[in-house]
Amino acid sequence: MTREKPDVEIVRDAYDYCMDAMQDTDASDKQILLAINDEMSSEGYPPFPSLKAVKSYIKSARKD
Secondary structure: OOOOOOOHHHHHHHHHHHHHHOOOOOOOHHHHHHHHHHHHHHOOOOOOOOHHHHHHHHHHHHHO
């Protein structure tokens, strides 16, 4: 069952985790996005279309 929208904290945690895990590699944005989307999928959320969308989603919550 896919949930509609993840809590921003879940997305931020997944982003931070993936960025930390890949900081010593030459991971491309696409590889980072795949890792984040794997985390989202494991929580039952739909994937993000781009890394830019992930960053925008996190940033939008800071404005609220």
